[in-house]
Amino acid sequence: MARIIDGTEISRVMREQMAQEVAALKAAGITPGLSVVLVGNNPASQAYVSSKTKACEALGMRGQTLNLPENVSTQELFAVIDRLNADSSVHGILVQLPLPAHLPYKAVLEHIHPDKDVDGFHPLNAGLAFVGDPRAFVPCTPAGIMEMIRRENIPTRGKHAVIVGRSLIVSKPLASLLMAPGPDATVTLTHRHTQDLASFTRQADILIVAVGKQNLITADMVKPGVVVIDVGQNRVPDDSSPRGYRMVGDVDYAAVSEKAEAITPVPGGVGPMTITMLLANTLQAARQMQARGTSGNPR
Numbered sequence: 038m039a040r041i042i043d044g045t046e047i048s049r050v051m052r053e054q055m056a057q058e059v060a061a062l063k064a065a066g067i068t069p070g071l072s073v074v075l076v077g078n079n080p081a082s083q084a085y086v087s088s089k090t091k092a093c094e095a096l097g098m099r100g101q102t103l104n105l106p107e108n109v110s111t112q113e114l115f116a117v118i119d120r121l122n123a124d125s126s127v128h129g130i131l132v133q134l135p136l137p138a139h140l141p142y143k144a145v146l147e148h149i150h151p152d153k154d155v156d157g158f159h160p161l162n163a164g165l166a167f168v169g170d171p172r173a174f175v176p177c178t179p180a181g182i183m184e185m186i187r188r189e190n191i192p193t194r195g196k197h198a199v200i201v202g203r204s205l206i207v208s209k210p211l212a213s214l215l216m217a218p219g220p221d222a223t224v225t226l227t228h229r230h231t232q233d234l235a236s237f238t239r240q241a242d243i244l245i246v247a248v249g250k251q252n253l254i255t256a257d258m259v260k261p262g263v264v265v266i267d268v269g270q271n272r273v274p275d276d277s278s279p280r281g282y283r284m285v286g287d288v289d290y291a292a293v294s295e296k297a298e299a300i301t302p303v304p305g306g307v308g309p310m311t312i313t314m315l316l317a318n319t320l321q322a323a324r325q326m327q328a329r330g331t332s333g334n335p336r
């Protein structure tokens with residue numbers, strides 16, 4: 038049976054360390070602050086956003102949510118972001134995705150000041166991360182996956198990492214992190230048009246799945262000894278659960294964990310690590326602004 042990679046426990050250790058760094062910044066007069074902009078009232082988005090701001094507060098940081106109506110105009114949303122960009126008590130800004138279809142999400146993400154872009158979705162940060170510049174904010178999910186791999190001592194050098202999915206948020210940045218000097222993995226990226234997906238996944242020493250489709254990866258699609266990182270967050274109706282649903286990933290967990298060397302569970306794997314890296318990026322933003330002398334909460 039596979040070893041379970043416990044994202045909740047790794048997060049607990051990392052957050053304990055970060056709480057001390059927050060305390061030190063606070064002693065220097067700066068309380069790191071994250072502002073989350075949530076448009077509309079999608080229940081899943083509301084749940085994610087509240088877990089993000091709660092995690093901030095648990096660390097001693099400020100977490101604020103700005104909830105805008107579903108029909109907010111692009112200009113109104115830009116005005117809100119302008120205000121957060123100019124507010125020296127705000128170190129990180131996150132606009133929760135997906136946005137309603139009438140809003141141009143790329144233009145919205147480009148409106149966030151790159152120094153406060155703790156999601157790492159602004160093209161400047163995406164570019165800095167791609168060239169391996171340490172000033173970049175690295176998107177939280179790929180950063181969290183790299184932390185899990187490092188802390189679990191999973192060998193990457195020369196290993197074949199196969200990524201399923203081609204998103205800007207997870208797969209593209211993860212590919213560049215895994216193939217960079219240091220990790221030195223050989224990376225294959227696959228997606229919905231890949232022919233004979235299983236012929237690729239079966240070659241994986243490390244298999245990362247970020248698609249959003251329950252049971253996409255079955256036991257016959259992996260080789261014995263694989264390390265599986267499941268990024269999926271799928272809600273499955275379940276009357277026996279208090280919320281009326283349960284969370285599953287993209288991997289047939291029960292069957293694949295019989296063949297894998299190690300596997301991340303859902304929930305309790307990549308999800309908590311994503312939030313942990315959001316906290317880390319907010320802390321990084323506060324420190325960078327302190328170093329430039331552009332931060333400090335108004336007293």
Ligand SMILES: Nc1nc(=O)c2c([nH]1)NC[C@@H]1CN(c3ccc(C(=O)N[C@@H](CCC(=O)O)C(=O)O)cc3)C=[N+]21
Binds near residue numbers: 133270284303309311
């Ligand atoms: N601008 C932006 N940045 C994001 O980082 C972002 C976003 N938009 N939109 C949506 C996705 C999704 N996402 C999750 C993070 C943590 C969990 C998480 O902690 N999940 C728990 C389970 C949650 C539950 O049970 O409901 C777990 O896996 O253990 C889930 C989903 C961040 N996202």
